[in-house]
Amino acid sequence: MSTSTGLSGKSVVVTGAGSGIGRAAALRFAAEGARVVLADLNADGAKEAAEEIVAAGGTAVTVVGDLSEQGTVDQVVATAVDTFGGIDVLVNNAGIMDRMSAAGETEDDEWERVLRINLTAPFLLTRAALPHLLANGKGAIVFTASEASLRGSAAGAAYTVSKHGVAGLTKSLAVMYRDKGVRTNAIAPGGTVTGIQVQLDQDALGPSVIMGYRGNIGRAADADEQAAAIVFLASDAASNINGVILPVDNGWAAV
Numbered sequence: 001m002s003t004s005t006g007l008s009g010k011s012v013v014v015t016g017a018g019s020g021i022g023r024a025a026a027l028r029f030a031a032e033g034a035r036v037v038l039a040d041l042n043a044d045g046a047k048e049a050a051e052e053i054v055a056a057g058g059t060a061v062t063v064v065g066d067l068s069e070q071g072t073v074d075q076v077v078a079t080a081v082d083t084f085g086g087i088d089v090l091v092n093n094a095g096i097m098d099r100m101s102a103a104g105e106t107e108d109d110e111w112e113r114v115l116r117i118n119l120t121a122p123f124l125l126t127r128a129a130l131p132h133l134l135a136n137g138k139g140a141i142v143f144t145a146s147e148a149s150l151r152g153s154a155a156g157a158a159y160t161v162s163k164h165g166v167a168g169l170t171k172s173l174a175v176m177y178r179d180k181g182v183r184t185n186a187i188a189p190g191g192t193v194t195g196i197q198v199q200l201d202q203d204a205l206g207p208s209v210i211m212g213y214r215g216n217i218g219r220a221a222d223a224d225e226q227a228a229a230i231v232f233l234a235s236d237a238a239s240n241i242n243g244v245i246l247p248v249d250n251g252w253a254a255v
């Protein structure tokens with residue numbers, strides 16, 4: 001029996017690594033000895049996180065760009081392959097939740113933007129990274145889904161649909177690639193203190209959203225509590241866990 005996480009020396013890509021949950025995950029992977037590609041729109045955030053990793057003796061490289069654009073996606077994969085020789089772990093974490101509009105108040109622009117960034121972007125990166133994960137005969141993908149992947153009362157319509165989509169993508173990947181050595185899981189965070197900016201426009205809030213979020217959130221999590229679950233799911237300790245949407249929510253999913 002080995003108690004090692006198996007992450008030492010591995011090439012790990014983390015999106016949204018310039019802030020919040022992604023940043024905390026990048027730091028934890030580096031502390032396990034992994035070599036980390038930090039991808040984010042936020043150049044300063046990604047640079048600071050990478051500098052923190054390097055200052056602690058770790059290995060990190062950044063890619064700055066919008067992950068909803070194919071060019072950035074290709075750059076992330078090329079950077080991981082050229083710098084670290086491949087991809088062992090992909091963490092699809094970047095996402096936005098800036099409004100909580102009910103379906104009736106959701107403009108086309110909000111719908112398309114949220115779906116593009118929260119669902120299409122991780123699909124594009126997963127598709128581009130898969131040949132490299134499969135090449136090793138062993139790999140792990142972890143998505144940051146949401147409490148909104150599990151219920152309709154945790155966020156607005158577009159965000160809820162995007163995160164239900166992330167749960168579907170997680171399960172599809174888990175089933176399609178389990179015999180090829182690639183596991184796919186997701187965390188479903190409850191309310192977590194990060195840089196995410198939610199505009200609480202009361203007029204745009206469905207009543208159930210207010211009830212669900214305010215009434216059931218309990219204690220807000222720390223970003224590092226989410227990161228710990230991401231690293232666990234990517235590690236050898238989770239070697240037979242595949243297709244799971246793991247709530248990290250202090251019991252909200254049990255309410």
Ligand code: NAD
Pocket residue numbers: 015016017018019020021022039040041042045065066067068093094095096097117121144145146147188189190191192193194195196197223
């Ligand atoms: P955050 O805003 O602190 O971090 C998100 C990071 O993603 C930012 O650095 C941002 O620049 C980056 N990003 C956003 N869009 C991008 C794009 N198009 N291209 C590249 N980078 C992009 O927020 P967080 O809370 O750490 O969010 C991480 C994930 O957690 C998101 O998917 C979010 O939906 C999910 N989540 C958060 C909570 C919460 O309460 N904070 C709850 C459930 C799920």
